[in-house]
Amino acid sequence: MTELRFVHLGFGPESVEYTAAWEEQRRVHAARFADEIDDTCLMVEHEPVYTAGRRTDPSERPLDGTPVIDVDRGGKITWHGPGQLVGYPIMKLPRPVDVVAHVRRLEEALIRTAAEFGLETTRVEGRSGVWVLGDPVEHRPAIGGLSLDFSVPAPDPRTGDDEFDARLHGPEYAPSNAGQRREDRKLAAIGIRVAKGVTMHGFSLNVNPDSTWFDRIIPCGIRDAGVTSLSYELGREVTIAEVLPVVERHLKDVLEHAELRPREIEAAGA
Numbered sequence: 396m397t398e399l400r401f402v403h404l405g406f407g408p409e410s411v412e413y414t415a416a417w418e419e420q421r422r423v424h425a426a427r428f429a430d431e432i433d434d435t436c437l438m439v440e441h442e443p444v445y446t447a448g449r450r451t452d453p454s455e456r457p458l459d460g461t462p463v464i465d466v467d468r469g470g471k472i473t474w475h476g477p478g479q480l481v482g483y484p485i486m487k488l489p490r491p492v493d494v495v496a497h498v499r500r501l502e503e504a505l506i507r508t509a510a511e512f513g514l515e516t517t518r519v520e521g522r523s524g525v526w527v528l529g530d531p532v533e534h535r536p537a538i539g540g541l542s543l544d545f546s547v548p549a550p551d552p553r554t555g556d557d558e559f560d561a562r563l564h565g566p567e568y569a570p571s572n573a574g575q576r577r578e579d580r581k582l583a584a585i586g587i588r589v590a591k592g593v594t595m596h597g598f599s600l601n602v603n604p605d606s607t608w609f610d611r612i613i614p615c616g617i618r619d620a621g622v623t624s625l626s627y628e629l630g631r632e633v634t635i636a637e638v639l640p641v642v643e644r645h646l647k648d649v650l651e652h653a654e655l656r657p658r659e660i661e662a663a664g665a
Contacts, residue, residue, distance in 0.1 A: 397433035399486070399647050404439040406635055413444040413464055413475060416483070420595055423485045428593050430487075436597075436646060437483040440635055443476035445612060448586050455613035458562060468596035469494075470523070470586030471616035478604030478624070480635050480642060483597040484650065492589050498523055500653055501598050504645040505583045508600070511641055514628050516582055524615070525583035525600075527574075527623055535577045553618045561618065562610065570614050571606035573621020580623035584615060602626065602638050 405411040426432045445463040448470035455472050505525045509516040519526045552559040561568035573580040583600040601624035609622045625633040
């Protein structure tokens with residue numbers, strides 16, 4: 396692996412419109428494939444935008460018809476905007492490509508970042524990204540009404556009713572209020588694409604955004620959890636400027652020192 400270099404596209408007043416950054420990704424991707432540049436991570440803060448990965452279901456999009464940009468990454472729908480640090484590592488991987496290993500490396504760098512700020516995070520089986528774990532279900536406050544049997548948690552209609560849409564039932568079910576409900580909540584999302592052995596897209600880390608932007612969608616298609624930010628979890632204002640060098644340091648350490656091995660393919664009949 397080559398040395399990982401970082402390119403800052405814009406933050407704060409110089410935040411970047413999503414499609415402009417996407418075009419820059421494609422340009423850098425072509426240059427990396429041609430070995431004209433080293434592995435490169437674009438770092439940026441976006442203007443507010445919803446983007447939908449290839450697996451997004453129509454029912455997960457905004458109910459009011461708010462525009463959504465469909466993109467060629469994996470994963471589902473999410474939001475990008477002020478207070479969120481976005482990174483696009485554009486890197487050449489050995490063939491056959493191990494996409495899962497690349498995702499795990501990004502998660503590891505972000506888990507280390509959160510730990511440096513004093514926040515314990517983890518992975519959740521079957522759900523990519525970086526998570527703050529909630530309380531056990533039996534210890535969480537009841538939502539959507541009281542259960543008469545206080546020894547048994549009230550059933551969660553988000554998981555028991557396929558027709559239930561939390562967005563139509565007020566703030567008690569909102570993804571941005573998952574911390575108050577003491578549920579699992581996502582601090583960082585990851586969605587990537589690998590084309591010609593070179594990665595695109597990447598991660599978004601919620602630093603100090605207005606998390607109510609997530610309430611208009613089903614973030615990442617997950618109905619029974621929510622979103623959070625470093626500022627919310629730490630109980631103080633954390634800025635992009637504080638977090639940026641820490642993220643870059645951990646990305647550099649994890650990605651440059653990874654022992655890259657092609658994904659093993661079992662022989663036929665094995």
